[in-house]
Amino acid sequence: MLSRYAAVAQTMGHMDPQAREIVDYYTLRYREDLRLSAGRPQARLERQRTLEILRESLPPAPARILDVGGATGEYARALVALGHRVRLLDLVPAHVAQARAGHPGLDAEVADARALPEDDDSYDATLLLGPLYHLPEHADRCTALAEAVRVTRPGGTVFAAAISRFALPLDFAATGRLDDRTIERARTLLTDGRNDPVLGFTHAYFHRLEELVDExxxxxxxxxxxxxxxxxxxLAAEAGAHGPTAEQLFTAALALARTYRDEPALVATSAHLLARATVPGDPSRTRPNQPDLPV
Structure with a gap:
Protein backbone atom coordinates (compact mmCIF):
# COMPACT_ATOMS: atom_id res chain seq x y z
CA MET A 1 0.00 0.00 0.00
CA LEU A 2 2.85 2.41 0.67
CA SER A 3 4.08 2.09 -2.90
CA ARG A 4 0.59 2.89 -4.15
CA TYR A 5 0.47 6.08 -2.09
CA ALA A 6 3.98 7.01 -3.26
CA ALA A 7 2.99 6.60 -6.91
CA VAL A 8 -0.07 8.79 -6.42
CA ALA A 9 1.97 11.48 -4.66
CA GLN A 10 4.49 11.56 -7.50
CA THR A 11 1.78 11.84 -10.15
CA MET A 12 -0.15 14.56 -8.34
CA GLY A 13 2.89 16.76 -7.75
CA HIS A 14 2.45 18.70 -11.00
CA MET A 15 -1.39 18.88 -10.98
CA ASP A 16 -3.64 21.68 -9.77
CA PRO A 17 -5.53 20.99 -6.49
CA GLN A 18 -8.75 20.10 -8.29
CA ALA A 19 -7.05 17.47 -10.44
CA ARG A 20 -5.12 16.11 -7.47
CA GLU A 21 -8.34 15.58 -5.56
CA ILE A 22 -9.86 13.58 -8.43
CA VAL A 23 -6.76 11.42 -8.81
CA ASP A 24 -6.67 10.78 -5.06
CA TYR A 25 -10.35 9.86 -4.94
CA TYR A 26 -10.25 7.37 -7.80
CA THR A 27 -6.88 5.88 -6.89
CA LEU A 28 -7.18 5.50 -3.14
CA ARG A 29 -10.86 5.58 -2.24
CA TYR A 30 -13.04 4.34 -5.10
CA ARG A 31 -12.96 1.46 -7.61
CA GLU A 32 -14.34 2.90 -10.84
CA ASP A 33 -13.61 -0.36 -12.66
CA LEU A 34 -16.32 -2.06 -10.56
CA ARG A 35 -18.99 0.62 -10.73
CA LEU A 36 -20.87 -0.32 -13.90
CA SER A 37 -20.70 -4.03 -13.14
CA ALA A 38 -21.59 -3.82 -9.44
CA GLY A 39 -25.23 -4.72 -10.01
CA ARG A 40 -26.98 -1.50 -8.93
CA PRO A 41 -30.01 -0.93 -11.18
CA GLN A 42 -28.90 2.65 -11.82
CA ALA A 43 -25.47 1.50 -13.03
CA ARG A 44 -26.97 -1.26 -15.18
CA LEU A 45 -29.33 1.22 -16.79
CA GLU A 46 -26.54 3.74 -17.27
CA ARG A 47 -24.32 1.24 -19.05
CA GLN A 48 -26.98 -0.30 -21.25
CA ARG A 49 -28.65 2.93 -22.30
CA THR A 50 -25.36 4.76 -22.91
CA LEU A 51 -24.16 1.98 -25.19
CA GLU A 52 -27.48 1.92 -27.01
CA ILE A 53 -27.29 5.66 -27.66
CA LEU A 54 -23.70 5.42 -28.83
CA ARG A 55 -24.37 2.48 -31.13
CA GLU A 56 -27.23 4.24 -32.89
CA SER A 57 -25.47 7.62 -33.09
CA LEU A 58 -21.85 6.88 -34.00
CA PRO A 59 -20.76 6.66 -37.64
CA PRO A 60 -20.26 3.18 -39.11
CA ALA A 61 -17.19 1.27 -37.97
CA PRO A 62 -14.31 1.69 -38.14
CA ALA A 63 -14.75 5.25 -36.85
CA ARG A 64 -11.98 7.09 -35.03
CA ILE A 65 -13.23 7.75 -31.51
CA LEU A 66 -11.58 9.65 -28.67
CA ASP A 67 -12.82 8.60 -25.22
CA VAL A 68 -11.93 11.49 -22.88
CA GLY A 69 -12.23 10.58 -19.21
CA GLY A 70 -12.73 6.98 -20.30
CA ALA A 71 -11.56 5.60 -16.93
CA THR A 72 -10.62 1.92 -17.10
CA GLY A 73 -12.16 1.39 -20.54
CA GLU A 74 -15.67 0.03 -20.00
CA TYR A 75 -17.16 1.88 -22.97
CA ALA A 76 -13.98 1.94 -25.04
CA ARG A 77 -13.75 -1.87 -25.06
CA ALA A 78 -17.39 -2.18 -26.07
CA LEU A 79 -16.76 0.16 -28.98
CA VAL A 80 -13.59 -1.67 -30.01
CA ALA A 81 -15.64 -4.87 -30.08
CA LEU A 82 -17.94 -3.13 -32.58
CA GLY A 83 -14.98 -2.46 -34.84
CA HIS A 84 -14.20 1.15 -33.94
CA ARG A 85 -10.69 2.53 -33.44
CA VAL A 86 -10.63 4.05 -29.97
CA ARG A 87 -8.08 6.08 -28.05
CA LEU A 88 -8.68 6.62 -24.33
CA LEU A 89 -7.51 9.57 -22.24
CA ASP A 90 -7.97 9.85 -18.49
CA LEU A 91 -6.65 12.03 -15.71
CA VAL A 92 -6.07 9.11 -13.33
CA PRO A 93 -2.86 7.12 -14.01
CA ALA A 94 -4.28 4.01 -12.32
CA HIS A 95 -7.23 4.07 -14.74
CA VAL A 96 -4.91 4.36 -17.73
CA ALA A 97 -2.83 1.44 -16.46
CA GLN A 98 -5.96 -0.71 -16.14
CA ALA A 99 -7.15 0.34 -19.58
CA ARG A 100 -3.85 -0.70 -21.11
CA ALA A 101 -3.66 -3.97 -19.18
CA GLY A 102 -7.22 -5.17 -19.78
CA HIS A 103 -8.54 -7.47 -22.48
CA PRO A 104 -8.22 -6.17 -25.04
CA GLY A 105 -5.57 -3.68 -24.04
CA LEU A 106 -6.45 -0.15 -25.08
CA ASP A 107 -4.48 2.71 -26.57
CA ALA A 108 -4.55 4.93 -23.48
CA GLU A 109 -2.72 7.95 -22.07
CA VAL A 110 -2.90 10.24 -19.02
CA ALA A 111 -4.37 13.61 -19.97
CA ASP A 112 -6.52 16.47 -18.71
CA ALA A 113 -9.80 17.08 -20.56
CA ARG A 114 -9.03 20.80 -20.55
CA ALA A 115 -5.84 20.36 -22.64
CA LEU A 116 -6.02 17.34 -24.92
CA PRO A 117 -2.74 16.07 -26.44
CA GLU A 118 -4.39 15.51 -29.84
CA ASP A 119 -4.30 17.21 -33.24
CA ASP A 120 -7.13 19.29 -34.62
CA ASP A 121 -9.89 17.49 -36.56
CA SER A 122 -8.44 14.05 -35.75
CA TYR A 123 -11.52 12.08 -34.70
CA ASP A 124 -14.94 11.21 -36.06
CA ALA A 125 -16.45 11.41 -32.57
CA THR A 126 -15.35 12.41 -29.09
CA LEU A 127 -16.84 11.16 -25.84
CA LEU A 128 -16.87 13.16 -22.61
CA LEU A 129 -18.66 10.67 -20.38
CA GLY A 130 -17.26 11.89 -17.08
CA PRO A 131 -15.10 15.02 -17.18
CA LEU A 132 -17.91 17.60 -17.00
CA TYR A 133 -19.10 16.59 -13.56
CA HIS A 134 -15.55 16.70 -12.24
CA LEU A 135 -15.17 20.34 -13.32
CA PRO A 136 -17.14 22.52 -10.88
CA GLU A 137 -16.20 25.76 -12.66
CA HIS A 138 -18.25 26.79 -15.68
CA ALA A 139 -15.18 28.03 -17.56
CA ASP A 140 -13.41 24.70 -17.15
CA ARG A 141 -16.42 22.77 -18.45
CA CYS A 142 -16.64 25.01 -21.50
CA THR A 143 -12.90 24.59 -22.05
CA ALA A 144 -13.21 20.79 -21.98
CA LEU A 145 -16.09 20.93 -24.46
CA ALA A 146 -14.16 23.33 -26.70
CA GLU A 147 -11.21 20.93 -26.67
CA ALA A 148 -13.55 18.13 -27.75
CA VAL A 149 -14.75 20.35 -30.60
CA ARG A 150 -11.17 21.12 -31.62
CA VAL A 151 -10.08 17.50 -31.97
CA THR A 152 -13.28 16.31 -33.70
CA ARG A 153 -13.66 16.72 -37.47
CA PRO A 154 -16.27 19.06 -38.93
CA GLY A 155 -19.56 17.20 -39.05
CA GLY A 156 -18.38 14.85 -36.30
CA THR A 157 -20.21 14.23 -33.05
CA VAL A 158 -19.42 15.10 -29.45
CA PHE A 159 -21.17 13.22 -26.63
CA ALA A 160 -21.10 14.82 -23.18
CA ALA A 161 -22.51 13.27 -20.01
CA ALA A 162 -23.58 15.19 -16.92
CA ILE A 163 -25.08 14.28 -13.56
CA SER A 164 -28.60 15.65 -13.16
CA ARG A 165 -29.09 18.40 -10.59
CA PHE A 166 -31.65 16.18 -8.84
CA ALA A 167 -29.79 12.84 -8.90
CA LEU A 168 -28.33 12.84 -5.40
CA PRO A 169 -31.46 13.59 -3.33
CA LEU A 170 -33.58 11.32 -5.52
CA ASP A 171 -31.08 8.50 -5.07
CA PHE A 172 -31.03 9.02 -1.31
CA ALA A 173 -34.84 8.91 -1.21
CA ALA A 174 -35.05 5.73 -3.30
CA THR A 175 -32.50 3.92 -1.14
CA GLY A 176 -33.86 5.01 2.24
CA ARG A 177 -31.07 7.44 3.12
CA LEU A 178 -32.90 10.75 2.89
CA ASP A 179 -32.71 12.76 6.12
CA ASP A 180 -32.93 16.38 7.22
CA ARG A 181 -29.33 17.09 6.25
CA THR A 182 -29.84 15.68 2.76
CA ILE A 183 -33.05 17.63 2.27
CA GLU A 184 -31.25 20.83 3.25
CA ARG A 185 -28.47 19.97 0.78
CA ALA A 186 -31.10 19.35 -1.90
CA ARG A 187 -32.34 22.91 -1.41
CA THR A 188 -28.81 24.26 -1.80
CA LEU A 189 -28.20 22.14 -4.90
CA LEU A 190 -31.14 23.82 -6.60
CA THR A 191 -29.12 27.03 -6.80
CA ASP A 192 -25.42 26.14 -6.78
CA GLY A 193 -25.23 22.63 -8.28
CA ARG A 194 -22.12 21.74 -6.29
CA ASN A 195 -21.86 18.42 -4.52
CA ASP A 196 -20.80 18.39 -0.88
CA PRO A 197 -18.27 15.52 -0.45
CA VAL A 198 -19.55 15.03 3.11
CA LEU A 199 -22.57 13.32 1.55
CA GLY A 200 -20.41 11.06 -0.61
CA PHE A 201 -18.56 11.18 -3.93
CA THR A 202 -16.09 14.05 -4.37
CA HIS A 203 -16.31 17.70 -5.37
CA ALA A 204 -18.52 17.71 -8.44
CA TYR A 205 -21.06 19.71 -10.40
CA PHE A 206 -24.64 18.58 -11.03
CA HIS A 207 -26.25 20.08 -14.14
CA ARG A 208 -29.60 21.46 -15.06
CA LEU A 209 -30.57 20.40 -18.58
CA GLU A 210 -30.50 23.96 -19.91
CA GLU A 211 -27.01 24.52 -18.49
CA LEU A 212 -25.64 21.52 -20.35
CA VAL A 213 -27.17 22.78 -23.60
CA ASP A 214 -25.78 26.26 -23.02
CA GLU A 215 -22.27 24.96 -22.33
CA LEU A 235 -35.79 5.19 -8.73
CA ALA A 236 -38.35 2.39 -8.56
CA ALA A 237 -35.71 -0.10 -9.68
CA GLU A 238 -33.35 1.13 -6.96
CA ALA A 239 -36.03 1.03 -4.28
CA GLY A 240 -36.91 -2.56 -5.19
CA ALA A 241 -33.40 -3.78 -5.93
CA HIS A 242 -33.42 -6.39 -3.16
CA GLY A 243 -37.06 -7.41 -3.40
CA PRO A 244 -38.82 -10.26 -5.21
CA THR A 245 -39.73 -8.09 -8.23
CA ALA A 246 -36.26 -6.62 -8.79
CA GLU A 247 -35.88 -7.88 -12.36
CA GLN A 248 -39.41 -6.89 -13.35
CA LEU A 249 -38.75 -3.40 -12.02
CA PHE A 250 -35.47 -3.18 -13.91
CA THR A 251 -37.13 -4.32 -17.15
CA ALA A 252 -39.87 -1.74 -16.71
CA ALA A 253 -37.35 1.00 -15.94
CA LEU A 254 -35.37 0.13 -19.08
CA ALA A 255 -38.52 0.24 -21.20
CA LEU A 256 -39.47 3.66 -19.86
CA ALA A 257 -35.91 4.95 -20.30
CA ARG A 258 -36.22 4.12 -23.98
CA THR A 259 -39.78 5.45 -24.29
CA TYR A 260 -39.20 8.79 -22.56
CA ARG A 261 -35.58 9.25 -23.59
CA ASP A 262 -36.03 12.81 -24.87
CA GLU A 263 -39.30 13.87 -23.24
CA PRO A 264 -38.48 17.38 -21.94
CA ALA A 265 -40.65 17.03 -18.84
CA LEU A 266 -38.84 13.85 -17.72
CA VAL A 267 -35.26 14.05 -18.96
CA ALA A 268 -33.89 15.61 -15.76
CA THR A 269 -35.34 12.83 -13.59
CA SER A 270 -32.58 10.55 -14.89
CA ALA A 271 -29.43 10.29 -12.83
CA HIS A 272 -27.39 11.18 -15.91
CA LEU A 273 -27.98 13.44 -18.88
CA LEU A 274 -26.30 12.72 -22.22
CA ALA A 275 -25.85 15.55 -24.71
CA ARG A 276 -25.22 14.76 -28.36
CA ALA A 277 -24.07 17.59 -30.64
CA THR A 278 -22.40 18.28 -33.97
CA VAL A 279 -19.11 20.02 -34.73
CA PRO A 280 -19.91 22.71 -37.31
CA GLY A 281 -18.15 23.00 -40.65
CA ASP A 282 -17.75 21.15 -43.92
CA PRO A 283 -17.59 17.37 -43.28
CA SER A 284 -15.67 16.87 -46.52
CA ARG A 285 -12.75 18.98 -45.32
CA THR A 286 -9.48 17.05 -45.21
CA ARG A 287 -8.37 16.13 -41.71
CA PRO A 288 -4.65 16.65 -41.13
CA ASN A 289 -2.38 14.55 -38.95
CA GLN A 290 -4.84 11.76 -38.23
CA PRO A 291 -3.54 9.50 -35.46
CA ASP A 292 -2.63 5.95 -36.37
CA LEU A 293 -5.03 4.24 -33.99
CA PRO A 294 -5.12 0.47 -33.52
CA VAL A 295 -8.02 -1.38 -35.12
Missing part, protein backbone atom coordinates in the same frame (compact mmCIF):
# COMPACT_ATOMS: atom_id res chain seq x y z
CA UNK A 216 -22.32 22.90 -25.53
CA UNK A 217 -23.42 25.95 -27.53
CA UNK A 218 -20.79 28.12 -25.84
CA UNK A 219 -18.12 25.63 -26.92
CA UNK A 220 -19.22 25.98 -30.53
CA UNK A 221 -21.37 22.89 -30.97
CA UNK A 222 -24.61 22.87 -32.94
CA UNK A 223 -27.68 20.61 -33.15
CA UNK A 224 -27.54 19.92 -29.42
CA UNK A 225 -29.96 17.33 -28.03
CA UNK A 226 -30.06 15.94 -24.50
CA UNK A 227 -31.47 12.60 -23.39
CA UNK A 228 -32.13 11.17 -19.96
CA UNK A 229 -30.00 8.06 -19.65
CA UNK A 230 -31.65 5.97 -16.91
CA UNK A 231 -35.19 7.25 -17.42
CA UNK A 232 -37.76 8.24 -14.78
CA UNK A 233 -38.26 4.77 -13.30
CA UNK A 234 -34.67 4.10 -12.20
Missing amino acids: CLTAGLVNVTVEGVEGPAW
Whole structure:
Protein backbone atom coordinates (compact mmCIF):
# COMPACT_ATOMS: atom_id res chain seq x y z
CA MET A 1 0.00 0.00 0.00
CA LEU A 2 2.85 2.41 0.67
CA SER A 3 4.08 2.09 -2.90
CA ARG A 4 0.59 2.89 -4.15
CA TYR A 5 0.47 6.08 -2.09
CA ALA A 6 3.98 7.01 -3.26
CA ALA A 7 2.99 6.60 -6.91
CA VAL A 8 -0.07 8.79 -6.42
CA ALA A 9 1.97 11.48 -4.66
CA GLN A 10 4.49 11.56 -7.50
CA THR A 11 1.78 11.84 -10.15
CA MET A 12 -0.15 14.56 -8.34
CA GLY A 13 2.89 16.76 -7.75
CA HIS A 14 2.45 18.70 -11.00
CA MET A 15 -1.39 18.88 -10.98
CA ASP A 16 -3.64 21.68 -9.77
CA PRO A 17 -5.53 20.99 -6.49
CA GLN A 18 -8.75 20.10 -8.29
CA ALA A 19 -7.05 17.47 -10.44
CA ARG A 20 -5.12 16.11 -7.47
CA GLU A 21 -8.34 15.58 -5.56
CA ILE A 22 -9.86 13.58 -8.43
CA VAL A 23 -6.76 11.42 -8.81
CA ASP A 24 -6.67 10.78 -5.06
CA TYR A 25 -10.35 9.86 -4.94
CA TYR A 26 -10.25 7.37 -7.80
CA THR A 27 -6.88 5.88 -6.89
CA LEU A 28 -7.18 5.50 -3.14
CA ARG A 29 -10.86 5.58 -2.24
CA TYR A 30 -13.04 4.34 -5.10
CA ARG A 31 -12.96 1.46 -7.61
CA GLU A 32 -14.34 2.90 -10.84
CA ASP A 33 -13.61 -0.36 -12.66
CA LEU A 34 -16.32 -2.06 -10.56
CA ARG A 35 -18.99 0.62 -10.73
CA LEU A 36 -20.87 -0.32 -13.90
CA SER A 37 -20.70 -4.03 -13.14
CA ALA A 38 -21.59 -3.82 -9.44
CA GLY A 39 -25.23 -4.72 -10.01
CA ARG A 40 -26.98 -1.50 -8.93
CA PRO A 41 -30.01 -0.93 -11.18
CA GLN A 42 -28.90 2.65 -11.82
CA ALA A 43 -25.47 1.50 -13.03
CA ARG A 44 -26.97 -1.26 -15.18
CA LEU A 45 -29.33 1.22 -16.79
CA GLU A 46 -26.54 3.74 -17.27
CA ARG A 47 -24.32 1.24 -19.05
CA GLN A 48 -26.98 -0.30 -21.25
CA ARG A 49 -28.65 2.93 -22.30
CA THR A 50 -25.36 4.76 -22.91
CA LEU A 51 -24.16 1.98 -25.19
CA GLU A 52 -27.48 1.92 -27.01
CA ILE A 53 -27.29 5.66 -27.66
CA LEU A 54 -23.70 5.42 -28.83
CA ARG A 55 -24.37 2.48 -31.13
CA GLU A 56 -27.23 4.24 -32.89
CA SER A 57 -25.47 7.62 -33.09
CA LEU A 58 -21.85 6.88 -34.00
CA PRO A 59 -20.76 6.66 -37.64
CA PRO A 60 -20.26 3.18 -39.11
CA ALA A 61 -17.19 1.27 -37.97
CA PRO A 62 -14.31 1.69 -38.14
CA ALA A 63 -14.75 5.25 -36.85
CA ARG A 64 -11.98 7.09 -35.03
CA ILE A 65 -13.23 7.75 -31.51
CA LEU A 66 -11.58 9.65 -28.67
CA ASP A 67 -12.82 8.60 -25.22
CA VAL A 68 -11.93 11.49 -22.88
CA GLY A 69 -12.23 10.58 -19.21
CA GLY A 70 -12.73 6.98 -20.30
CA ALA A 71 -11.56 5.60 -16.93
CA THR A 72 -10.62 1.92 -17.10
CA GLY A 73 -12.16 1.39 -20.54
CA GLU A 74 -15.67 0.03 -20.00
CA TYR A 75 -17.16 1.88 -22.97
CA ALA A 76 -13.98 1.94 -25.04
CA ARG A 77 -13.75 -1.87 -25.06
CA ALA A 78 -17.39 -2.18 -26.07
CA LEU A 79 -16.76 0.16 -28.98
CA VAL A 80 -13.59 -1.67 -30.01
CA ALA A 81 -15.64 -4.87 -30.08
CA LEU A 82 -17.94 -3.13 -32.58
CA GLY A 83 -14.98 -2.46 -34.84
CA HIS A 84 -14.20 1.15 -33.94
CA ARG A 85 -10.69 2.53 -33.44
CA VAL A 86 -10.63 4.05 -29.97
CA ARG A 87 -8.08 6.08 -28.05
CA LEU A 88 -8.68 6.62 -24.33
CA LEU A 89 -7.51 9.57 -22.24
CA ASP A 90 -7.97 9.85 -18.49
CA LEU A 91 -6.65 12.03 -15.71
CA VAL A 92 -6.07 9.11 -13.33
CA PRO A 93 -2.86 7.12 -14.01
CA ALA A 94 -4.28 4.01 -12.32
CA HIS A 95 -7.23 4.07 -14.74
CA VAL A 96 -4.91 4.36 -17.73
CA ALA A 97 -2.83 1.44 -16.46
CA GLN A 98 -5.96 -0.71 -16.14
CA ALA A 99 -7.15 0.34 -19.58
CA ARG A 100 -3.85 -0.70 -21.11
CA ALA A 101 -3.66 -3.97 -19.18
CA GLY A 102 -7.22 -5.17 -19.78
CA HIS A 103 -8.54 -7.47 -22.48
CA PRO A 104 -8.22 -6.17 -25.04
CA GLY A 105 -5.57 -3.68 -24.04
CA LEU A 106 -6.45 -0.15 -25.08
CA ASP A 107 -4.48 2.71 -26.57
CA ALA A 108 -4.55 4.93 -23.48
CA GLU A 109 -2.72 7.95 -22.07
CA VAL A 110 -2.90 10.24 -19.02
CA ALA A 111 -4.37 13.61 -19.97
CA ASP A 112 -6.52 16.47 -18.71
CA ALA A 113 -9.80 17.08 -20.56
CA ARG A 114 -9.03 20.80 -20.55
CA ALA A 115 -5.84 20.36 -22.64
CA LEU A 116 -6.02 17.34 -24.92
CA PRO A 117 -2.74 16.07 -26.44
CA GLU A 118 -4.39 15.51 -29.84
CA ASP A 119 -4.30 17.21 -33.24
CA ASP A 120 -7.13 19.29 -34.62
CA ASP A 121 -9.89 17.49 -36.56
CA SER A 122 -8.44 14.05 -35.75
CA TYR A 123 -11.52 12.08 -34.70
CA ASP A 124 -14.94 11.21 -36.06
CA ALA A 125 -16.45 11.41 -32.57
CA THR A 126 -15.35 12.41 -29.09
CA LEU A 127 -16.84 11.16 -25.84
CA LEU A 128 -16.87 13.16 -22.61
CA LEU A 129 -18.66 10.67 -20.38
CA GLY A 130 -17.26 11.89 -17.08
CA PRO A 131 -15.10 15.02 -17.18
CA LEU A 132 -17.91 17.60 -17.00
CA TYR A 133 -19.10 16.59 -13.56
CA HIS A 134 -15.55 16.70 -12.24
CA LEU A 135 -15.17 20.34 -13.32
CA PRO A 136 -17.14 22.52 -10.88
CA GLU A 137 -16.20 25.76 -12.66
CA HIS A 138 -18.25 26.79 -15.68
CA ALA A 139 -15.18 28.03 -17.56
CA ASP A 140 -13.41 24.70 -17.15
CA ARG A 141 -16.42 22.77 -18.45
CA CYS A 142 -16.64 25.01 -21.50
CA THR A 143 -12.90 24.59 -22.05
CA ALA A 144 -13.21 20.79 -21.98
CA LEU A 145 -16.09 20.93 -24.46
CA ALA A 146 -14.16 23.33 -26.70
CA GLU A 147 -11.21 20.93 -26.67
CA ALA A 148 -13.55 18.13 -27.75
CA VAL A 149 -14.75 20.35 -30.60
CA ARG A 150 -11.17 21.12 -31.62
CA VAL A 151 -10.08 17.50 -31.97
CA THR A 152 -13.28 16.31 -33.70
CA ARG A 153 -13.66 16.72 -37.47
CA PRO A 154 -16.27 19.06 -38.93
CA GLY A 155 -19.56 17.20 -39.05
CA GLY A 156 -18.38 14.85 -36.30
CA THR A 157 -20.21 14.23 -33.05
CA VAL A 158 -19.42 15.10 -29.45
CA PHE A 159 -21.17 13.22 -26.63
CA ALA A 160 -21.10 14.82 -23.18
CA ALA A 161 -22.51 13.27 -20.01
CA ALA A 162 -23.58 15.19 -16.92
CA ILE A 163 -25.08 14.28 -13.56
CA SER A 164 -28.60 15.65 -13.16
CA ARG A 165 -29.09 18.40 -10.59
CA PHE A 166 -31.65 16.18 -8.84
CA ALA A 167 -29.79 12.84 -8.90
CA LEU A 168 -28.33 12.84 -5.40
CA PRO A 169 -31.46 13.59 -3.33
CA LEU A 170 -33.58 11.32 -5.52
CA ASP A 171 -31.08 8.50 -5.07
CA PHE A 172 -31.03 9.02 -1.31
CA ALA A 173 -34.84 8.91 -1.21
CA ALA A 174 -35.05 5.73 -3.30
CA THR A 175 -32.50 3.92 -1.14
CA GLY A 176 -33.86 5.01 2.24
CA ARG A 177 -31.07 7.44 3.12
CA LEU A 178 -32.90 10.75 2.89
CA ASP A 179 -32.71 12.76 6.12
CA ASP A 180 -32.93 16.38 7.22
CA ARG A 181 -29.33 17.09 6.25
CA THR A 182 -29.84 15.68 2.76
CA ILE A 183 -33.05 17.63 2.27
CA GLU A 184 -31.25 20.83 3.25
CA ARG A 185 -28.47 19.97 0.78
CA ALA A 186 -31.10 19.35 -1.90
CA ARG A 187 -32.34 22.91 -1.41
CA THR A 188 -28.81 24.26 -1.80
CA LEU A 189 -28.20 22.14 -4.90
CA LEU A 190 -31.14 23.82 -6.60
CA THR A 191 -29.12 27.03 -6.80
CA ASP A 192 -25.42 26.14 -6.78
CA GLY A 193 -25.23 22.63 -8.28
CA ARG A 194 -22.12 21.74 -6.29
CA ASN A 195 -21.86 18.42 -4.52
CA ASP A 196 -20.80 18.39 -0.88
CA PRO A 197 -18.27 15.52 -0.45
CA VAL A 198 -19.55 15.03 3.11
CA LEU A 199 -22.57 13.32 1.55
CA GLY A 200 -20.41 11.06 -0.61
CA PHE A 201 -18.56 11.18 -3.93
CA THR A 202 -16.09 14.05 -4.37
CA HIS A 203 -16.31 17.70 -5.37
CA ALA A 204 -18.52 17.71 -8.44
CA TYR A 205 -21.06 19.71 -10.40
CA PHE A 206 -24.64 18.58 -11.03
CA HIS A 207 -26.25 20.08 -14.14
CA ARG A 208 -29.60 21.46 -15.06
CA LEU A 209 -30.57 20.40 -18.58
CA GLU A 210 -30.50 23.96 -19.91
CA GLU A 211 -27.01 24.52 -18.49
CA LEU A 212 -25.64 21.52 -20.35
CA VAL A 213 -27.17 22.78 -23.60
CA ASP A 214 -25.78 26.26 -23.02
CA GLU A 215 -22.27 24.96 -22.33
CA CYS A 216 -22.32 22.90 -25.53
CA LEU A 217 -23.42 25.95 -27.53
CA THR A 218 -20.79 28.12 -25.84
CA ALA A 219 -18.12 25.63 -26.92
CA GLY A 220 -19.22 25.98 -30.53
CA LEU A 221 -21.37 22.89 -30.97
CA VAL A 222 -24.61 22.87 -32.94
CA ASN A 223 -27.68 20.61 -33.15
CA VAL A 224 -27.54 19.92 -29.42
CA THR A 225 -29.96 17.33 -28.03
CA VAL A 226 -30.06 15.94 -24.50
CA GLU A 227 -31.47 12.60 -23.39
CA GLY A 228 -32.13 11.17 -19.96
CA VAL A 229 -30.00 8.06 -19.65
CA GLU A 230 -31.65 5.97 -16.91
CA GLY A 231 -35.19 7.25 -17.42
CA PRO A 232 -37.76 8.24 -14.78
CA ALA A 233 -38.26 4.77 -13.30
CA TRP A 234 -34.67 4.10 -12.20
CA LEU A 235 -35.79 5.19 -8.73
CA ALA A 236 -38.35 2.39 -8.56
CA ALA A 237 -35.71 -0.10 -9.68
CA GLU A 238 -33.35 1.13 -6.96
CA ALA A 239 -36.03 1.03 -4.28
CA GLY A 240 -36.91 -2.56 -5.19
CA ALA A 241 -33.40 -3.78 -5.93
CA HIS A 242 -33.42 -6.39 -3.16
CA GLY A 243 -37.06 -7.41 -3.40
CA PRO A 244 -38.82 -10.26 -5.21
CA THR A 245 -39.73 -8.09 -8.23
CA ALA A 246 -36.26 -6.62 -8.79
CA GLU A 247 -35.88 -7.88 -12.36
CA GLN A 248 -39.41 -6.89 -13.35
CA LEU A 249 -38.75 -3.40 -12.02
CA PHE A 250 -35.47 -3.18 -13.91
CA THR A 251 -37.13 -4.32 -17.15
CA ALA A 252 -39.87 -1.74 -16.71
CA ALA A 253 -37.35 1.00 -15.94
CA LEU A 254 -35.37 0.13 -19.08
CA ALA A 255 -38.52 0.24 -21.20
CA LEU A 256 -39.47 3.66 -19.86
CA ALA A 257 -35.91 4.95 -20.30
CA ARG A 258 -36.22 4.12 -23.98
CA THR A 259 -39.78 5.45 -24.29
CA TYR A 260 -39.20 8.79 -22.56
CA ARG A 261 -35.58 9.25 -23.59
CA ASP A 262 -36.03 12.81 -24.87
CA GLU A 263 -39.30 13.87 -23.24
CA PRO A 264 -38.48 17.38 -21.94
CA ALA A 265 -40.65 17.03 -18.84
CA LEU A 266 -38.84 13.85 -17.72
CA VAL A 267 -35.26 14.05 -18.96
CA ALA A 268 -33.89 15.61 -15.76
CA THR A 269 -35.34 12.83 -13.59
CA SER A 270 -32.58 10.55 -14.89
CA ALA A 271 -29.43 10.29 -12.83
CA HIS A 272 -27.39 11.18 -15.91
CA LEU A 273 -27.98 13.44 -18.88
CA LEU A 274 -26.30 12.72 -22.22
CA ALA A 275 -25.85 15.55 -24.71
CA ARG A 276 -25.22 14.76 -28.36
CA ALA A 277 -24.07 17.59 -30.64
CA THR A 278 -22.40 18.28 -33.97
CA VAL A 279 -19.11 20.02 -34.73
CA PRO A 280 -19.91 22.71 -37.31
CA GLY A 281 -18.15 23.00 -40.65
CA ASP A 282 -17.75 21.15 -43.92
CA PRO A 283 -17.59 17.37 -43.28
CA SER A 284 -15.67 16.87 -46.52
CA ARG A 285 -12.75 18.98 -45.32
CA THR A 286 -9.48 17.05 -45.21
CA ARG A 287 -8.37 16.13 -41.71
CA PRO A 288 -4.65 16.65 -41.13
CA ASN A 289 -2.38 14.55 -38.95
CA GLN A 290 -4.84 11.76 -38.23
CA PRO A 291 -3.54 9.50 -35.46
CA ASP A 292 -2.63 5.95 -36.37
CA LEU A 293 -5.03 4.24 -33.99
CA PRO A 294 -5.12 0.47 -33.52
CA VAL A 295 -8.02 -1.38 -35.12
